[in-house]
Amino acid sequence: xxMPDPEQEILDKLPDLTGRLVRLLxxxxxxxxxxxxxxxxxxxxxxxxxxxxxxALPSSTEEVSEILKICxxxxxxxxxxxxxxxxxxxxxxxxxxxxxGLSKLNKIIDIxxxxxxxxxxxxxxxxxxxxxxxxxxxxYAPDPSSQIACTIGGNVAENSGGVHCLKYGxxxxxxxxxKMVLMNGDIIELGGKHMQESGYDLIGLVTGSEGLLxxxxxxxxxxxxxxxxxxxxxxxxxDIELAGECVARTIAAGIIPxxxxxxxxxxxxxxxxxxxxxxxxDAEAILIAEFDGVESEVDYFxxxxxxxxxxxxxxxxxxxxxxxxxxxxxxGRKAAFPAVGRISPDYYCMDGSIPRKNLPIVLRRMNxxxxxxxxxxxNVFHAGDGNLHPLILYDANVPGELERAEEFGSDILRLCVxxxxxxxxxxxxxxxxxxxxxxxxxxxxxxxxxxIKCAFDPAHRLNPGKMFPELHxxxxxxxxxxxxxxxxxxDIPRF
Amino acid sequence: MTxxxxxxxxxxxxxxICDHIVMEKSLDVRTGGSLISLGSPMNVASTLSLKELNQxxxxxxxxxxxxxxxxxxxxxxxxxxxxxxxxxxxxxPDLGPLxxxxxxxxxxxxxxxxxxxxxxxFLAGGARDYILGVQGISGFGQIFKAGGRVxxxxxxxxxxxxxxxxxxxxxxxxxxxxxxxxxxxxxxSLKIHDLETETAIFLMTEIAACPYEVxxxxxxxxxxxxxxxxxxxxxxxERIAAIRxxxxxxxxxxxxxxxxxDQWRQIRDVAPLNPPKNLPLWKISIAASDVLDVINDHxxxxxxxxWAGGLLWMSSKDIPTFDKGAFWLIRNTExxxxxxxxxxxxxxxxxxxxxxxxxxxxxxxxxxxxxxx
Numbered sequence: 001x002x003m004p005d006p007e008q009e010i011l012d013k014l015p016d017l018t019g020r021l022v023r024l025l026x027x028x029x030x031x032x033x034x035x036x037x038x039x040x041x042x043x044x045x046x047x048x049x050x051x052x053x054x055x056a057l058p059s060s061t062e063e064v065s066e067i068l069k070i071c072x073x074x075x076x077x078x079x080x081x082x083x084x085x086x087x088x089x090x091x092x093x094x095x096x097x098x099x100x101g102l103s104k105l106n107k108i109i110d111i112x113x114x115x116x117x118x119x120x121x122x123x124x125x126x127x128x129x130x131x132x133x134x135x136x137x138x139x140y141a142p143d144p145s146s147q148i149a150c151t152i153g154g155n156v157a158e159n160s161g162g163v164h165c166l167k168y169g170x171x172x173x174x175x176x177x178x179k180m181v182l183m184n185g186d187i188i189e190l191g192g193k194h195m196q197e198s199g200y201d202l203i204g205l206v207t208g209s210e211g212l213l214x215x216x217x218x219x220x221x222x223x224x225x226x227x228x229x230x231x232x233x234x235x236x237x238x239d240i241e242l243a244g245e246c247v248a249r250t251i252a253a254g255i256i257p258x259x260x261x262x263x264x265x266x267x268x269x270x271x272x273x274x275x276x277x278x279x280x281x282d283a284e285a286i287l288i289a290e291f292d293g294v295e296s297e298v299d300y301f302x303x304x305x306x307x308x309x310x311x312x313x314x315x316x317x318x319x320x321x322x323x324x325x326x327x328x329x330x331x332g333r334k335a336a337f338p339a340v341g342r343i344s345p346d347y348y349c350m351d352g353s354i355p356r357k358n359l360p361i362v363l364r365r366m367n368x369x370x371x372x373x374x375x376x377x378x379n380v381f382h383a384g385d386g387n388l389h390p391l392i393l394y395d396a397n398v399p400g401e402l403e404r405a406e407e408f409g410s411d412i413l414r415l416c417v418x419x420x421x422x423x424x425x426x427x428x429x430x431x432x433x434x435x436x437x438x439x440x441x442x443x444x445x446x447x448x449x450x451x452i453k454c455a456f457d458p459a460h461r462l463n464p465g466k467m468f469p470e471l472h473x474x475x476x477x478x479x480x481x482x483x484x485x486x487x488x489x490x491d492i493p494r495f
Numbered sequence: 496m497t498x499x500x501x502x503x504x505x506x507x508x509x510x511x512i513c514d515h516i517v518m519e520k521s522l523d524v525r526t527g528g529s530l531i532s533l534g535s536p537m538n539v540a541s542t543l544s545l546k547e548l549n550q551x552x553x554x555x556x557x558x559x560x561x562x563x564x565x566x567x568x569x570x571x572x573x574x575x576x577x578x579x580x581x582x583x584x585x586x587x588p589d590l591g592p593l594x595x596x597x598x599x600x601x602x603x604x605x606x607x608x609x610x611x612x613x614x615x616x617f618l619a620g621g622a623r624d625y626i627l628g629v630q631g632i633s634g635f636g637q638i639f640k641a642g643g644r645v646x647x648x649x650x651x652x653x654x655x656x657x658x659x660x661x662x663x664x665x666x667x668x669x670x671x672x673x674x675x676x677x678x679x680x681x682x683x684s685l686k687i688h689d690l691e692t693e694t695a696i697f698l699m700t701e702i703a704a705c706p707y708e709v710x711x712x713x714x715x716x717x718x719x720x721x722x723x724x725x726x727x728x729x730x731x732x733e734r735i736a737a738i739r740x741x742x743x744x745x746x747x748x749x750x751x752x753x754x755x756x757d758q759w760r761q762i763r764d765v766a767p768l769n770p771p772k773n774l775p776l777w778k779i780s781i782a783a784s785d786v787l788d789v790i791n792d793h794x795x796x797x798x799x800x801x802w803a804g805g806l807l808w809m810s811s812k813d814i815p816t817f818d819k820g821a822f823w824l825i826r827n828t829e830x831x832x833x834x835x836x837x838x839x840x841x842x843x844x845x846x847x848x849x850x851x852x853x854x855x856x857x858x859x860x861x862x863x864x865x866x867x868x
Contacts, residue, residue: 112784113704114783114784115700115782115783115784117782137706159649159653161647165647170647170649172624172656182843182847186843187843188841189841190844192782192819192820193782193784193819194780194781194782194805194819194821195616195617195621195780195802196612196616196821198821198823198837198838198840199837199840199844199845199866199868200657200660200661200665200848200851200866201610201623201656201657201659201660202844202848204623204656204657204659205653205656205657205851207653208649208652208653209652209653225704225705225706226706227706228706248557251557251558251677252556252557253677254580254677254680255677256676256677293706293726293730294706294707294730294733294737295733296729296730296732296733297726297729297730297733299729300727300729301727353646353647354645355555355558355560355645356557356558357555357557357558385645385646385647386646386647420644420645421643421645422643422649422650423650424649424650425645425647425648426647426649428649429650433650437651440643440650440651441641441650444637444638444639445640445641445651446651448633448635448637448639448641448854449652449654451855452652452657452851452854455850455853455854467651478853478854478857480516480635480636480857482516482517487513487516487517487636489636489637
């Protein structure tokens with residue numbers, strides 16, 4: 001993966017930049033030593049590493065604004081970073097860039113039960129929001145699996161999902177307001193505790209923009225009352241396509257579980273070896289479906305899904321009778337990634353999205369690809385909403401295996417797009433899938449997206465090298481060419 | 496007299512826009528036009544109507560998605576979805592009668608263009624939460640698409656949300672994909688008589704904070720406070736009993752399915768403030784905790800509350816004033832008063848809006864000025 005070439009002009013400005021940042025923050029909040037910078041060299045996509053030129057750790061929105069003003073003036077590239085759990089390399093540093101670590105903005109500002117909302121700084125972890133409101137019976141719904149570590153700022157940047165977004169939506173459906181700093185240092189406040197804003201939906205645009213449009217420093221999130229009753233089902237099948245069919249029939253019957261997950265045989269056995277959740281080892285696939293609400297409704301739905309599963313010849317069906325048992329069903333799913341990590345020196349987690357009905361064909365083709373590349377693949381799948389997480393097993397110490405794993409992963413994502421899906425369901429494009437963007441979008445589509453970037457950051461200083469396979473000059477992107485009374489669409493020159 | 500264009504293909508839409516770019520002439524971009532009175536006045540050369548683009552391109556009930564052109568009538572769409580026991584969960588309103596038009600002529604393009612959402616907004620989100628993908632023609636004359644047709648998709652910027660509520664100022668939408676929901680098995684509503692507005696707001700807030708997934712909370716002064724519950728028939732009794740416990744000894748009547756549906760249709764379509772009272776009608780989105788102050792400050796002659804207190808519909812000659820929140824002028828008086836269409840944003844945000852407009856429509860030919868910038 002090629003990142004933009006370091007610009008000598010920027011590297012030359014380092015002493016000036018360092019001096020100004022130290023005066024603004026303090027020596028401790030500016031990291032310049034090789035060892036200190038190395039701590040930031042990678043995020044959750046550990047195959048890529050690059051030490052940043054310098055790291056700044058602001059403590060307030062105002063400090064973020066001052067830092068961006070300085071960087072804007074000196075033309076320094078900026079890579080925002082939350083907890084660094086991105087799985088797509090969204091926080092991968094640049095050799096000529098400042099990494100803006102936002103972990104010190106870690107305070108919850110306001111808990112407002114009357115308006116069912118929480119105002120929080122961007123460095124607060126996803127789970128800490130739920131913890132802060134749980135004694136009043138509330139929680140924050142989006143639950144990415146890294147929720148113990150990932151920050152709400154990172155969630156906004158990536159529009160993170162999670163197991164329960166089938167019923168409660170992604171981050172974008174749970175954000176009411178944002179405070180953000182633009183590249184020129186302007187601080188803007190979008191939305192608030194009200195539900196609809198006038199003007200363009202900037203909150204919707206910024207959520208999922210991967211740190212390319214601005215630096216979000218505060219978010220107002222929607223909190224929900226916790227359901228009275230939660231029950232999970234564990235259903236085994238001896239054929240993975242039947243498990244897929246069970247998901248399809250459930251949804252077609254008008255039943256939307258709060259979460260519906262699938263694991264294949266390799267993932268089941270890895271989980272059993274790792275933490276013994278009691279999954280049927282001989283099953284080709286298991287489904288974990290969860291329902292929440294009032295008891296009568298939860299019972300009705302679990303009953304209906306049991307019937308559907310029986311009709312399809314499920315080999316085992318259990319409905320949780322206690323919290324302990326419910327947590328047990330989830331234990332293996334939640335530990336799936338480390339469990340797979342135990343059976344292979346390395347694994348590469350993919351994140352494609354497909355129309356549910358195409359699951360059988362995608363699984364079949366993925367098996368063929370697995371044979372072609374000589375690499376095993378375990379499947380963990382947000383089945384209810386068609387979001388695949390194939391885990392490709394490889395050994396980075398074997399020359400060429402990482403490259404093969406990446407090629408295999410790219411083929412899987414191309415396959416997702418081919419069957420009507422998307423390159424990424426919840427992890428983001430980042431650097432990882434950047435070069436695959438043209439498989440999903442035309443040149444015109446991407447030019448239009450880049451023009452949006454230009455409206456926020458015309459010099460491409462914020463997180464360059466992410467999301468877009470090529471960068472173009474904003475002045476060229478904005479031009480129209482009319483010749484002889486006709487509108488021409490010429491190629492737009494790159495940098 | 497303006498020229499009228501009724502393209503029947505996406506290519507014709509593109510051609511029409513390209514011609515206007517070359518001529519530097521502006522276009523009134525609309526679908527059926529029943530919502531065209533929403534927005535600041537425009538001075539345009541021609542009208543581009545998308546109503547002839549009216550095909551359902553793909554409907555996959557088992558995937559809960561539909562891809563359709565903007566001109567599909569809402570009434571037709573609802574009937575189609577009903578065949579599969581599905582619906583648009585954001586309850587698109589029919590504001591036709593309120594705006595002096597016939598009922599049933601609204602299109603999905605109009606709803607998405609203006610981001611109009613019904614009573615479930617506080618529970619299930621608005622129009623902007625159900626749009627998965629769009630395709631359209633920008634002010635560059637080029638076809639662009641964004642998003643897709645799967646529920647989970649974070650590939651690139653969420654341009655679909657940006658288009659939703661852009662009032663045709665960023666492009667002419669030629670195709671969109673929406674997320675659908677299964678229709679609830681049953682519904683029932685409670686009507687509480689004689690609550691003071693302050694008490695009603697308090698009660699609505701309290702009920703919204705309870706885990707019974709109440710899908711409608713509205714207060715119409717002089718008529719009643721309404722609480723809607725939808726879901727499996729098996730669960731309604733349990734939830735109604737729990738909510739009755741919160742309501743206490745107040746006078747309550749129960750509205751069965753048909754009566755309940757009719758009541759919420761009226762709330763959705765703003766029927767309590769129709770026919771016109773010859774006063775400007777405002778839609779105000781505000782935190783429920785601030786809504787009483789707005790009511791007291793303006794002392795409107797007619798008003799009602801939806802979205803669990805987060806939406807205020809008010810007939811008032813004054814321009815609404817408050818700090819946080821948004822408003823829209825939905826209907827002016829017969830002899831129009833000089834009033835703004837929406838709350839003027841902070842100058843920095845206004846500039847950002849302008850730059851986004853320019854990123855889609857550099858010559859400012861698509862609905863110029865309709866959003867006030």
